[in-house]
Amino acid sequence: MSLLTASDIAAAAARIEGAALRTPLLQAPMLDARIGTPVLLKVEALQRTGSFKFRGAYNRLVQLNDVERKAGVVAFSSGNHAQGVAAAAQLLGIPATIVMPHDAPAIKVANTRSYGAEIVLYDRARESREEIAARLAAERGATLVPSFDDLHVMAGQGTAGLELMQQAAELGVDPGAVYVPAGGGGLIAGCSTAIKAARPATEIYAVEPAGFDDHRRSLAAGTRVGIEAGARSFCDALLAPEPGELTFAINRATLAGGLAVTDDEVARAIAFAFRNLKLVLEPGGAVALAAALAGKTRSDVPIVLVCSGGNVEAEIFADCISRYPDP
Amino acid sequence: MSLLTASDIAAAAARIEGAALRTPLLQAPMLDARIGTPVLLKVEALQRTGSFKFRGAYNRLVQLNDVERKAGVVAFSSGNHAQGVAAAAQLLGIPATIVMPHDAPAIKVANTRSYGAEIVLYDRARESREEIAARLAAERGATLVPSFDDLHVMAGQGTAGLELMQQAAELGVDPGAVYVPAGGGGLIAGCSTAIKAARPATEIYAVEPAGFDDHRRSLAAGTRVGIEAGARSFCDALLAPEPGELTFAINRATLAGGLAVTDDEVARAIAFAFRNLKLVLEPGGAVALAAALAGKTRSDVPIVLVCSGGNVEAEIFADCISRYPDP
Numbered sequence: 001m002s003l004l005t006a007s008d009i010a011a012a013a014a015r016i017e018g019a020a021l022r023t024p025l026l027q028a029p030m031l032d033a034r035i036g037t038p039v040l041l042k043v044e045a046l047q048r049t050g051s052f053k054f055r056g057a058y059n060r061l062v063q064l065n066d067v068e069r070k071a072g073v074v075a076f077s078s079g080n081h082a083q084g085v086a087a088a089a090q091l092l093g094i095p096a097t098i099v100m101p102h103d104a105p106a107i108k109v110a111n112t113r114s115y116g117a118e119i120v121l122y123d124r125a126r127e128s129r130e131e132i133a134a135r136l137a138a139e140r141g142a143t144l145v146p147s148f149d150d151l152h153v154m155a156g157q158g159t160a161g162l163e164l165m166q167q168a169a170e171l172g173v174d175p176g177a178v179y180v181p182a183g184g185g186g187l188i189a190g191c192s193t194a195i196k197a198a199r200p201a202t203e204i205y206a207v208e209p210a211g212f213d214d215h216r217r218s219l220a221a222g223t224r225v226g227i228e229a230g231a232r233s234f235c236d237a238l239l240a241p242e243p244g245e246l247t248f249a250i251n252r253a254t255l256a257g258g259l260a261v262t263d264d265e266v267a268r269a270i271a272f273a274f275r276n277l278k279l280v281l282e283p284g285g286a287v288a289l290a291a292a293l294a295g296k297t298r299s300d301v302p303i304v305l306v307c308s309g310g311n312v313e314a315e316i317f318a319d320c321i322s323r324y325p326d327p
Numbered sequence: 328m329s330l331l332t333a334s335d336i337a338a339a340a341a342r343i344e345g346a347a348l349r350t351p352l353l354q355a356p357m358l359d360a361r362i363g364t365p366v367l368l369k370v371e372a373l374q375r376t377g378s379f380k381f382r383g384a385y386n387r388l389v390q391l392n393d394v395e396r397k398a399g400v401v402a403f404s405s406g407n408h409a410q411g412v413a414a415a416a417q418l419l420g421i422p423a424t425i426v427m428p429h430d431a432p433a434i435k436v437a438n439t440r441s442y443g444a445e446i447v448l449y450d451r452a453r454e455s456r457e458e459i460a461a462r463l464a465a466e467r468g469a470t471l472v473p474s475f476d477d478l479h480v481m482a483g484q485g486t487a488g489l490e491l492m493q494q495a496a497e498l499g500v501d502p503g504a505v506y507v508p509a510g511g512g513g514l515i516a517g518c519s520t521a522i523k524a525a526r527p528a529t530e531i532y533a534v535e536p537a538g539f540d541d542h543r544r545s546l547a548a549g550t551r552v553g554i555e556a557g558a559r560s561f562c563d564a565l566l567a568p569e570p571g572e573l574t575f576a577i578n579r580a581t582l583a584g585g586l587a588v589t590d591d592e593v594a595r596a597i598a599f600a601f602r603n604l605k606l607v608l609e610p611g612g613a614v615a616l617a618a619a620l621a622g623k624t625r626s627d628v629p630i631v632l633v634c635s636g637g638n639v640e641a642e643i644f645a646d647c648i649s650r651y652p653d654p
Binding site for chain 2: 279280
């Protein structure tokens with residue numbers, strides 16, 4: 001019996017309807033010409049809070065009972081999950097405490113605070129966010145909301161995959177491959193479950209920053225493998241040290257493989273999205289587009305690229321668009 | 328009898344289907360909270376060529392006969408119309424020559440060239456683009472494609488208005504007012520014709536850069552009034568010196584009035600769209616959003632803001648997003 005099924009994702013879709021947005025699946029003729037095959041973009045940067053994370057957070061929080069809601073929720077996150085939990089908690093009237101690294105992008109900290117959450121900053125080098133969050137949750141009787149290794153969270157993230165298959169069908173496109181950014185693997189676990197149920201032949205690939213391609217290596221090895229020592233990337237949303245236990249149990253069965261992209265390829269993709277797509281993508285949200293622009297994706301079938309978030313600092317964005325001036 | 332009717336726009340919609348994109352009408356909960364009423368964004372920055380101009384150009388060009396197609400088309404434009412005509416001509420296999428000012432945004436010149444058009448640059452201060460274009464058209468027997476004062480062009484632009492009313496209905500929203508950027512007035516003439524036919528009570532407002540608010544002043548005077556001497560604005564897409572003759576004959580009957588926004592208000596709107604909406608808007612494409620953020624739009628009814636284009640230079644964009652760091 002599967003950990004996560006298409007009906008779990010359909011149930012999540014019904015729960016989040018009216019709270020989460022149905023983000024557009026965009027066509028981009030200029031991109032089709034460049035890649036040589038029809039390309040569709042599922043733009044989760046246009047989701048509430050600027051990333052897909054709201055879907056999973058809301059699906060988790062809306063299932064808490066009254067006692068649990070009153071005691072509040074605690075989460076730890078470098079940014080997008082923080083905003084997703086804070087916004088979902090605000091909508092549902094649940095107190096939220098978010099543990100964030102002191103060097104998280106300022107825009108993500110400011111936005112999390114703007115949703116009414118209490119922020120607890122910690123030092124990445126000296127403290128454990130897991131310990132801080134567990135202590136806070138225990139003290140307050142609050143519920144800890146994991147960022148990916150949780151079936152309700154995964155089911156919520158999977159609604160993006162359910163939607164994109166419905167939207168592709170409305171456009172008359174039959175996706176042969178779908179490329180999804182992977183950090184802990186929750187988005188791709190949920191999406192691949194929904195996509196495989198809708199069309200078993202569609203291949204799903206994890207896309208990761210070079211050095212953080214633990215999904216690619218784990219899928220090749222058939223078992224969970226952690227990141228390489230000393231790896232660095234500016235894709236701050238995708239720096240999980242290894243695939244999640246639950247997410248990998250799903251992903252090992254649903255994924256066709258993994259791809260890695262360099263920070264330079266990602267910066268070029270951010271500049272391409274600015275110039276040609278008129279979309280603001282954050283580094284972690286641009287990895288699938290980067291893989292396509294670098295010629296690493298299939299060009300013999302229509303493909304979908306999941307653009308998972310757009311919460312990027314102005315300085316990083318300005319640097320990317322000025323470094324790569326050509327269309 | 329009206330110059331332009333809803334059935335002209337429906338016919339244009341049928342002609343451009345499959346060539347132009349159905350751009351999304353986006354919801355943005357953060358904007359609703361800020362403005363205090365439901366706000367929908369019709370994002371023509373996501374149209375083919377990065378602006379609404381493709382709609383009108385394609386609707387004009389697709390109606391040329393074989394002899395006319397062979398002789399080619401000529402247009403003059405500082406940028407977005409140039410790209411719209413060039414892309415439509417390329418799709419239809421028609422040779423295109425575009426007369427552009429030598430100081431047009433480099434991204435617009437480069438993109439126009441990328442669609443295969445021949446570019447003729449001229450000096451804004453010393454030469455007349457109308458004369459150059461007329462001479463080229465006469466020499467080649469080519470068809471001159473006006474950027475706004477043409478009924479086929481207006482009918483094409485109006486398909487954006489037709490779509491947004493259909494999309495608002497799908498979302499269950501009844502727009503009380505629609506705000507549309509105005510340069511020569513072609514987009515708003517077409518859109519207002521379609522919107523008034525769908526819902527006569529909806530108010531439509533022209534939004535213009537301060538100093539270039541010739542629609543606002545012309546509507547108040549009941550006759551065409553030109554821009555103020557010495558006016559300057561970075562909204563390069565909206566610098567027409569006066570309303571078009573045909574466009575104003577329509578707009579004086581359909582519009583509720585006009586609003587002006589300062590360059591500073593526009594820069595703030597570009598930064599807001601970057602940070603909170605994850606959209607790239609050019610100055611002329613951000614004026615309606617700027618009016619809403621500056622508190623100049625209605626807040627007692629659901630509103631639609633037309634975001635007409637996203638072709639902005641990297642340096643200008645980087646300047647806007649760094650100057651206004653707050654959400």
